Amino acid sequence: MSAFECQLAESQRQAVQAEIDARKSAKERNRLGQFATPYALAVEIAHYVESILGQPNQRVRFADPSIGSGSFFSAALTVFGCKRISSAIGVEIDPEFAGAVRCLWSNAGLEVVHGDFTRVIANGSCPLAPNVVLANPPYVRHHHMSREEKARLQALTFKMVGIDVNGLAGLYVYFLLLATAWMEDGGVAAWLVPSEFMDVNYGAALKRFLADRVTLIRVHRFDPNDVQFGDALVSSVVLVFRKAPPSADHEVLFTFGGSLAEPRASDLIARERLREARKWTAYPNHLNNNRHAVALGTGPTLGDFFRVQRGIATGCNKFFILEREVAARLGLPDKYLRPILPSPRQLKITKIDADADGHPLIDSQLCVVDCNLPEPMVAANYPALWAYLQTAQSLGVMSGYLIGKRSPWYKQEQREPSDFLCTYMGRGSGDHPPFRFIWNRSKAIATNLYLMLYPKPNLAAMLRCYPERAEIVHTLLGQVTGNELRGEGRVYGGGLNKIEPSELARICAASFVERWPEIRDGGVVQGKLFG
Ligand SMILES: C[S@@+](CC[C@H](N)C(=O)[O-])C[C@H]1O[C@@H](n2cnc3c(N)ncnc32)[C@H](O)[C@@H]1O
Numbered sequence: 372m373s374a375f376e377c378q379l380a381e382s383q384r385q386a387v388q389a390e391i392d393a394r395k396s397a398k399e400r401n402r403l404g405q406f407a408t409p410y411a412l413a414v415e416i417a418h419y420v421e422s423i424l425g426q427p428n429q430r431v432r433f434a435d436p437s438i439g440s441g442s443f444f445s446a447a448l449t450v451f452g453c454k455r456i457s458s459a460i461g462v463e464i465d466p467e468f469a470g471a472v473r474c475l476w477s478n479a480g481l482e483v484v485h486g487d488f489t490r491v492i493a494n495g496s497c498p499l500a501p502n503v504v505l506a507n508p509p510y511v512r513h514h515h516m517s518r519e520e521k522a523r524l525q526a527l528t529f530k531m532v533g534i535d536v537n538g539l540a541g542l543y544v545y546f547l548l549l550a551t552a553w554m555e556d557g558g559v560a561a562w563l564v565p566s567e568f569m570d571v572n573y574g575a576a577l578k579r580f581l582a583d584r585v586t587l588i589r590v591h592r593f594d595p596n597d598v599q600f601g602d603a604l605v606s607s608v609v610l611v612f613r614k615a616p617p618s619a620d621h622e623v624l625f626t627f628g629g630s631l632a633e634p635r636a637s638d639l640i641a642r643e644r645l646r647e648a649r650k651w652t653a654y655p656n657h658l659n660n661n662r663h664a665v666a667l668g669t670g671p672t673l674g675d676f677f678r679v680q681r682g683i684a685t686g687c688n689k690f691f692i693l694e695r696e697v698a699a700r701l702g703l704p705d706k707y708l709r710p711i712l713p714s715p716r717q718l719k720i721t722k723i724d725a726d727a728d729g730h731p732l733i734d735s736q737l738c739v740v741d742c743n744l745p746e747p748m749v750a751a752n753y754p755a756l757w758a759y760l761q762t763a764q765s766l767g768v769m770s771g772y773l774i775g776k777r778s779p780w781y782k783q784e785q786r787e788p789s790d791f792l793c794t795y796m797g798r799g800s801g802d803h804p805p806f807r808f809i810w811n812r813s814k815a816i817a818t819n820l821y822l823m824l825y826p827k828p829n830l831a832a833m834l835r836c837y838p839e840r841a842e843i844v845h846t847l848l849g850q851v852t853g854n855e856l857r858g859e860g861r862v863y864g865g866g867l868n869k870i871e872p873s874e875l876a877r878i879c880a881a882s883f884v885e886r887w888p889e890i891r892d893g894g895v896v897q898g899k900l901f902g
Contacts, residue, residue: 372479377448380475381410387471388440403465404509404542407439408563413446415631416505416561416609421450423588423611424559433459434501436488436508436550441472443505444481453479458499462488492549493527502558508546510565513539534580537573544568544577551585551614558614566592566608569651570861582645585612587623592652594628606862617642625654653858671884671891674876677791677824681872682817683784685739686773690763695736702755707742710815715794715807722810722845729814741783786816789823790841791848796869804856805868808848810841822872829890847882855879
C-alpha cells in the first residue's frame with residue numbers, strides 16, 4: 372500500500388467506525404468496551420514505540436488483540452511503513468468490526484482473526500508471536516463479567532503468566548497479561564488502559580507485573596479533565612514496556628497531562644520505588660500532577676483518630692427516604708423514621724445545626740423509613756406505615772438486590788449519627804478540594820454518598836471534655852488539601868473523584884497531633900481528669 376492508499380483507507384476507516392458506532396446503543400458499546408482510539412493518538416503512540424524499538428530497520432510483526440476498525444494498524448502503517456511490517460494480526464470479537472477491518476486492511480497484509488482474544492490465545496490458535504503490540508483493550512468492568520468467565524480468565528492467566536488476578540479487575544488486565552505472554556521476548560508493547568489500576572488494590576498484581584516482569588519504559592497519564600474518549604467515563608494511561616526483565620537500577624519515565632510527545636510534567640522513578648508505592652498516580656511528583664501529595668505512610672493518619680464508615684445504602688432512596696412533612700402527612704410513626712441528610716448536591720452548608728427534635732436545621736428535612744418489626748406486627752399496629760410499605764410492590768422496589776437480602780426488607784443498616792462527615796464523590800482541581808467535610812450537630816445519619824467519621828476513643832474523650840473543640844476538628848479536616856484528597860482517592864474520566872473509607876483513613880493527620888499532642892495516647896483527657 373502506498374502512503375496515499377494508507378491515507379485513503381484511514382478516511383474510510385473513520386467513516387466505517389462512525390457508522391458502526393452510530394448503529395449501536397451506549398449499552399451495547401459498553402458491554403464490549405467499544406471506544407476507538409482517536410487516530411492522532413494512535414499515531415503518537417506508534418511514533419513513541421518506533422523511537423524505542425532499537426535497530427531502525429528492525430522488521431515489525433504487529434498485533435492488536437482487540438483491533439476494532441484498526442486505528443492502531445492504520446497508525447502502524449503510517450509510522451513504520453508497509454514494507455517494514457512483515458506480519459500483522461488483529462483479533463476482534465464483534466463480527467461487524469471483524470468484517471470491516473478485514474475489508475479495509477487485508478490488502479495491507481492484515482490477518483484478521485474473528486473471535487474472543489482470551490479464547491484464541493487459550494487454544495493456541497494465535498499465529499506467530501508479535502514483536503510490537505499496540506492495544507486499546509475493552510474496558511469491561513468486572514461486574515459485567517460473569518462469575519464463570521472471571522474464573523476461566525483467572526485460571527488461564529495463572530496458567531500462562533503465573534499471576535493471580537483479583538476478581539475485581541476489569542477485562543483489560545487479563546488482556547494485557549495474556550497478550551504479553553503471547554509476545555516475543557524483547558518485543559515492545561504500548562497499551563492504552565484505564566488508570567484506575569494504578570491506585571486500587573485490585574491493580575496490585577498488574578503493578579507488580581509491570582515493575583518486576585517487564586521493563587516498563589513509559590507511563591503517561593492523561594489529565595482526567597481532558598477525557599480521551601468523550602463518552603467513556605474513564606481516565607486513561609499509556610503504558611509502554613519491553614518484554615524483558617528489568618535491570619536492578621532501572622528507572623521509569625512517568626509523565627502527566629498534555630500529550631505523549633509534550634507532557635506537562637515528567638519524572639524518572641526508580642523501579643525499586645515503584646515496587647513500594649501504593650499509588651502510582653502520585654507520579655510524576657510535580658505541581659502539575661493534581662494527585663502528587665500522597666501521604667508517605669508514616670506519621671498519624673485520620674484513621675488513627677476516626678473510624679470511617681460509608682453511610683447507608685437503602686436499596687431505593689426514592690422509596691425509603693421521604694420529606695419529613697410528607698411522612699407526617701402520611702401518618703408514618705416517628706419511631707420508625709430516622710432523620711437523614713439530603714444528598715451532598717442539595718446540602719449547601721458545611722455546619723449543620725439541629726432543631727429541638729434533633730432534625731437538621733436545613734430547608735428540606737428528610738427521614739428514612741427504618742423499622743425492625745415483622746410484617747404482621749406492622750400490619751396490626753401501624754396501618755399507615757403498612758399502607759405505605761404496600762406501595763413498594765407496584766413501584767418495583769421489591770426486586771432490588773439489597774431489599775431481597777434484608778429481613779424485614781424495610782430494616783436499614785444501623786448507623787449512629789456522626790459528628791463529622793465527608794462527601795464521597797466530587798470534582799475539583801488545583802486548590803479546590805473534590806470533597807467537603809461537614810460538621811453535623813444533628814441526629815441525622817447519611818446515605819452512602821457520604822463517609823461518616825466517628826471519633827475514636829481518645830479524640831471522643833477529648834471532645835467530651837472540650838466540646839468546643841469540635842469546631843477546630845472541623846477546621847482541621849477542612850484544611851486537608853485537594854491534592855491530598857485526590858492523591859488518596861481515585862479519579863474517573865471527566866475529573867470525577869471518589870474516596871473510600873480506607874483511603875480517607877490514610878490521609879495525614881499531623882495537624883491534629885500538632886494541635887493536641889496528647890490525643891496520641893489519651894493524655895489530654897487524663898490531664899483534665901487528674902490535674
Ligand atoms: C476499546 S476498543 C479498541 C478498538 C481498537 N483497538 C482501537 O484502538 O480503536 C476494544 C475493542 O475490543 C473488542 N473486543 C471486546 N471484547 C473482545 C474480546 N474478548 N476479544 C477480542 N476483541 C474484543 C471490541 O469489540 C472493540 O472493538
